[in-house]
Amino acid sequence: AIQAVELVAEGKTTFPRTGDIDYPNFFLQRCTQCKRCTEECPFGALDEDERGTPMPNPLRCRRCGICFGACPERIISFKQYSVDQISSAIKAIQVPDPNWDESAAEKFRFIAFVCENDALPALDIAAMNGIKISPLVRFIPVRCLGAVNTVFIADALSKGIDGILLIGCKLGQDYQCHFIRGSELANRRMENVQETLQRLMLERERVKVFEVSITDWDKIAEIVNKFVEEIKAIGPNPYKGF
Known part of the structure; x- marks a missing residue:
């Protein structure tokens, strides 16, 4: 106010x-x-x-x-939010290479694209309250979930990233997207993502969208950690080392 x-x-x-x-x-x-x-x-x-x-x-x-x-x-x-910046953030993530590390097949890496309006503050609050979040996840803030280009998801999967989370504002009757349609568009684009997964012969569960509000700080860590365990049960990305 x-x-x-x-x-x-x-x-x-x-x-x-x-x-x-x-x-x-x-x-x-x-x-x-x-x-x-x-x-x-x-x-x-x-x-x-x-x-x-x-x-x-x-x-x-x-x-x-x-x-x-x-x-x-x-x-x-944008000058402060460009294709090169997001691509560089993805490329900078170290994915264990089974060609050099025999135990790499058991080491996982995840990316979470998080909306800076609700999801990112919720993560901050969770961390400040001592809630543990899997260290295997690398978080990339985005202006809105609608600002996530599906090409970035394809690049990350091709790099060997095991799973990708997109966390944004809530849909439905309690719609809270700060930019009106961001979460809706992200969910709609998932259809193209599923085609990418099919083309790469990867499981569709490797990419998921979740909606949270800033008050869900006590739930967001559970969402992330549960996703990590689900992908571990599926197995590592076969593109590791390529």
Whole structure:
């Protein structure tokens, strides 16, 4: 409430990323006019020209990154949230190589893409309360669950990551997504992810989406730890070492 009063006096609102002037950049030379970004933007911040090329309207943009997650060509980036940054974070994760380590087959690695609005604070609160979370999981914060590009999931699985979690805001009657459609779009994109898993001949259980609110800090660790144990029962990613 105090933040709202202060921001109103400055002519601002309290939506996430208030004051952030890091708007998306479009490398239009590679744009295929697929219209995914313009159709999925929940704020109507992307118009189209006669060819279907996106025309950004910064006055409407809330920097949620949903267009970033929608683009199959990965031509959309922010200065502080780019394709290279997420890709580098995935590449930096050390996956045990069975070609060099005989016990690597028994060592697992997981990635959790977590929304910075509810899921990440819930994890912080859980940690501050001494709740143990599996050390095998590497957490990558995202602006919104809708900002997770399915290409990143394919890259992580090809690298040998054993399981991937996407944790965002709640769906259904208690819908709490700060950017309106982020969690809904993430769940819809899971259909493409399942095709990727089938193409790679991997179990569909290796990628899951969960919704939490910030008050679920006492449950989020259980979600993560249970997922880790489920994947351990399935076995390691066969792409380790490739």
